[in-house]
Amino acid sequence: MDAVVFRAWIVTVAEVIEANRDHLTQLDAAIGDADHGINLARGFTAVLGALDAASPGPQTPGAILTLTGNTLISKVGGASGPLYGTAFRRAGKALGDAADVDLPALSAALDAALAGVQQLGAAREGDKTMVDALAAATRAFGKAIAEGASESEALRSLVEAAEAGAEATIAMQALKGRASYLGPRSVGHEDPGAVSTALILGALRDAARAGR
Amino acid sequence: MKKLINSPETVVTQALAGVAAAHPSLTVDIENKVITRAAGPRNGKVGLVSGGGSGHEPLHGGFVGYGMLDAACPGEVFTSPVPDQMLIATKAVDGGAGVLHVVKNYTGDVLNFQMAAELAGDEGIEVVPVVINDDVAVEDSLYTAGRRGTGATVFVEKIAGALAEEGADLAAVAAVAREVNDRSRSFGVALSSCVVPAAGKPTFELGDSEIELGIGIHGEPGRTRAPLTPAAELAAVALDAINADLAVNGDLLVMVNGMGGTPLIELYLMFNEVRQYLEARGGRVARNLVGNYITSLEMQGFSVTVCQLTDTLTRLWDAPVDTPALRWGR
Numbered sequence: 331m332d333a334v335v336f337r338a339w340i341v342t343v344a345e346v347i348e349a350n351r352d353h354l355t356q357l358d359a360a361i362g363d364a365d366h367g368i369n370l371a372r373g374f375t376a377v378l379g380a381l382d383a384a385s386p387g388p389q390t391p392g393a394i395l396t397l398t399g400n401t402l403i404s405k406v407g408g409a410s411g412p413l414y415g416t417a418f419r420r421a422g423k424a425l426g427d428a429a430d431v432d433l434p435a436l437s438a439a440l441d442a443a444l445a446g447v448q449q450l451g452a453a454r455e456g457d458k459t460m461v462d463a464l465a466a467a468t469r470a471f472g473k474a475i476a477e478g479a480s481e482s483e484a485l486r487s488l489v490e491a492a493e494a495g496a497e498a499t500i501a502m503q504a505l506k507g508r509a510s511y512l513g514p515r516s517v518g519h520e521d522p523g524a525v526s527t528a529l530i531l532g533a534l535r536d537a538a539r540a541g542r
Numbered sequence: 543m544k545k546l547i548n549s550p551e552t553v554v555t556q557a558l559a560g561v562a563a564a565h566p567s568l569t570v571d572i573e574n575k576v577i578t579r580a581a582g583p584r585n586g587k588v589g590l591v592s593g594g595g596s597g598h599e600p601l602h603g604g605f606v607g608y609g610m611l612d613a614a615c616p617g618e619v620f621t622s623p624v625p626d627q628m629l630i631a632t633k634a635v636d637g638g639a640g641v642l643h644v645v646k647n648y649t650g651d652v653l654n655f656q657m658a659a660e661l662a663g664d665e666g667i668e669v670v671p672v673v674i675n676d677d678v679a680v681e682d683s684l685y686t687a688g689r690r691g692t693g694a695t696v697f698v699e700k701i702a703g704a705l706a707e708e709g710a711d712l713a714a715v716a717a718v719a720r721e722v723n724d725r726s727r728s729f730g731v732a733l734s735s736c737v738v739p740a741a742g743k744p745t746f747e748l749g750d751s752e753i754e755l756g757i758g759i760h761g762e763p764g765r766t767r768a769p770l771t772p773a774a775e776l777a778a779v780a781l782d783a784i785n786a787d788l789a790v791n792g793d794l795l796v797m798v799n800g801m802g803g804t805p806l807i808e809l810y811l812m813f814n815e816v817r818q819y820l821e822a823r824g825g826r827v828a829r830n831l832v833g834n835y836i837t838s839l840e841m842q843g844f845s846v847t848v849c850q851l852t853d854t855l856t857r858l859w860d861a862p863v864d865t866p867a868l869r870w871g872r
Contacts, residue, residue, distance in 0.1 A: 355741055363620050363760040364738050364745045372618070403657065407595075408621040408650035412657060450653060503685075507649050508762050510686040511679075515763065 331431045331481075335541040336391040340381065340398055342533035344374035350529055357522035361509035366410060366522040373406035373414070391431050395422030395439075409507060410523065413447050413460065414530075420446035433475045433484055440468045440488075451506065458502040458509060458516060460523035466495030467531055485535040492531045496524035543737045543744070550740040554596045554618055558603075565866050567607055575623065576631045577603040578613045588706040588715045589613070589635030592644035592699060593628060594651055595620040597736070598759055601695065601836045602644075604867030610703035611644075611865070619738055619839070620760045622650035628658030632667055640668035640712035642719060644699055646691025647675040670712055672719040674698055676728045676847065678787045679756025679764040690758050693797050693847030694726035696835050697859075700868065704861035718858070722849060727788045729780040730764065730845035732757035734803065736838045755779060759801075759838045759845075773808075777815035780846045788850065791824035795849040795859060798830075802837035804844055809833065812844050820848075829859055835867065 347354070347370045354367030380401040381387060381394070388394045399419030402411050424442035425431055431439070444464050453459040455466075470491030474484040499521035504510045509521065547553050555572050562570035569580045583589060592602040593615030602614035612635035617623035632641050641662065645655045652673060659669040674691035702719040710718075732754040735744035738761075745761035748754060753776075756764020771779075784790060798813040800806070813832045820827060828851055836845070849855070862871035 359741065359745050363758075363762050364741045365619070365621055368738075368740045369618070369621055404624055404626050406621075407617045407624045407654060409648075409653055411622075411624060411650070412653040451649070505685050507687055508758075508760070511690070511758060512763055513681070513685070 331391065331436065331538055331541065332429060333389060333391055333394060335537055336394045336431075337381065338537040338541055339534045340374070340377060340394060342537045343530050344378050346529050346533050347371050347374050347526065354522050354526055357520055357525060360519045361504065361512055361516045362522065363508055365408065366526065369406050369408050369410055370414070370526055373402045373411065376405040377401045390425070390427055390429055392422045392425035392427060395419070395425065398422070409451070413451055413523075416446040416450050417443035417464075433481060437468070437472050437475055440471060444468050453506040456502060457506040458499045458504040458521045458524075459506050460521070460527045462499050462502070462521065463492045463495040463524040463527035463531075466498075467492035467527070481538065485538055489528065489532045489535045492528040496520060496528045499524045543742055545737070545739055547739055550742070553739050554616060557596070558616070561603055567864070568603070568866070571630070574627050574630050575616050576613060576627050576634065577606050577616070578631065578634050579606060579608070583612065583635050583637040585637050586639050587637045587709065588639045588712050589632070589637060589641040590644065590699065590703050590706055590715075591615070591628065591631045591635060591641055592695070593617065593623045593631070593655075594646050595622055595760070597738070597839045598836050600834070600867035602699070605696070605699050605865050607863070607865030608872065609707050609861055609863035609865070610699050610868065619740065622648065622654045625654050625657040625661055628655060629661045632658065632662045632669060633665065636667050640670065642702060642706070642712065642715050643669055643671040644695065644702070644719065645671050645673045646695055647673050647688055648690060649687050668712060670716040672698065672716055672723065674723050676723060676726045677758070678727050678729055678783050679758070692730065692759055693728040693799055693836055693845050694723055694849065696797065696831070697726055697795060697847065697849050698722045700863060701855055701858045704858040704863070707861070722855065725788070725855070726847060726849040727784040728845055728847040729783045730757045730759070730801070730843065731755055731776055731780060732761070732801065732841055732843040733770070734842040736761045736802070736841040738839070753843070756783070757841075757843060759836060761838060761841065773812055774815045777812060777819050777846070781816065781819045781848075784846070784848055785823065788848070790820050790848055792826065793828040793851040793856065794820060794825050795829045795851050795855070796820065796827045797835065797847040798832045799836055799845045799847065800834040801841035801843040801845070802834060803840040803842040806833065809844060816846055828856060
């Protein structure tokens with residue numbers, strides 16, 4: 331996967347987040363403060379602007395993800411800005427200067443993203459956060475690669491696990507973030523951060539598929 | 543939902559333009575969303591910076607001025623500001639004696655201020671953050687993000703601001719800020735939801751005779767839903783929760799705060815209920831604030847914040863202050 335695919339990933343993320351803006355905000359209204367879709371849509375619109383404005387634009391997958399992360403940190407605010415910003419920055423750093431990214435390198439980058447999110451937010455699996463989607467996804471991705479999966483199979487495992495991880499948050503009681511104030515009343519609602527994580531990883535699969 | 547806006551996207555910047563026009567004592571950097579004192583930093587004085595999501599006005603921008611904050615960073619509505627604007631504010635107010643960050647305990651605010659403090663440190667500015675967490679509606683345990691920062695923020699900004707104005711060093715200003723936070727507790731009740739402009743509809747639904755006990759300042763739910771009861775009973779619910787955590791006796795600083803949509807006549811009525819409750823338990827309302835100081839857009843309801851005063855804290859509370867939203871003694 332080259333810079334074209336990674337740029338397409340970010341463009342697809344912006345489209346998917348915009349399309350799901352109200353859905354994410356509704357999920358957040360149920361257990362948070364009703365701004366998740368709004369903030370991410372604002373953030374990725376700013377990312378597209380930054381990618382277009384950069385001259386010369388980022389030429390490598392790593393540079394694209396780093397610029398994405400920096401822009402999210404600068405523009406979004408809230409918890410999602412630093413958390414997603416750190417995820418993209420760490421992934422970008424892990425990819426280094428490589429012009430082409432193979433599956434093990436992508437897997438390592440997603441692991442680095444997860445580690446960054448957990449270091450900053452101190453959330454663990456089961457806390458009803460984006461970590462529930464991201465951790466399940468990176469684990470499934472690594473396993474699929476170890477078992478010799480093709481790119482499309484591995485990315486399908488990644489997204490399916492992310493979606494299952496997001497869905498699993500419905501039954502959880504939130505222990506981190508604003509939803510934790512609800513205590514037991516947070517049970518029965520899907521975590522908006524886990525859902526947006528699944529959407530972002532879904533966009534990666536779609537961009538890779540389109541790029542083949 | 544009806545609002546006095548031009549478009550949801552421009553609410554914050556256009557409101558900041560209004561703040562700039564209304565208050566010549568402030569300098570407003572609209573592009574970066576930073577409000578500072580027009581007089582600029584004073585050499586050797588500790589700078590005080592706070593910030594948070596917009597929608598809580600007059601917090602924080604209305605508290606920028608002599609005897610209180612040096613700068614405020616408003617984020618989007620109910621969304622914490624970003625590290626870049628906090629860094630701009632921190633550099634703008636640094637008078638060489640370091641800068642105190644007053645941070646309300648929400649995941650986003652804490653993360654962004656943490657990043658800003660690191661950036662400021664890289665530029666050689668000493669920053670000490672003080673995290674405000676006075677809301678007893680949230681159980682402070684391993685199972686939550688911890689107590690939220692609410693009404694005590696106003697007390698901290700006033701009292702720490704007064705000490706900074708006297709020329710105290712950063713450690714002393716941070717210590718008094720922590721002391722005020724430690725001695726303060728809050729509890730909020732909502733009668734109706736707020737409406738985030740970009741969302742366009744109520745954050746939560748309440749029945750005609752339903753209220754939310756322990757509401758947060760972003761419309762995030764608190765302890766429980768309950769049927770509406772008379773004001774005296776609501777005062778007791780709020781103060782029972784506070785009193786269970788911090789004894790409400792001795793000299794007290796008490797704020798009865800509107801959420802943005804509550805008539806002042808009801809806040810005064812509520813203040814009287816609060817006063818009676820406290821006096822019956824050996825408390826004396828030595829100082830008070832009644833009005834809208836930390837709001838949640840158009841939410842109807844009230845919060846009560848109680849701080850156990852000491853002679854020093856009372857003196858610093860009484861010290862001159864000259865800001866758009868709090869002004870006396872000067």
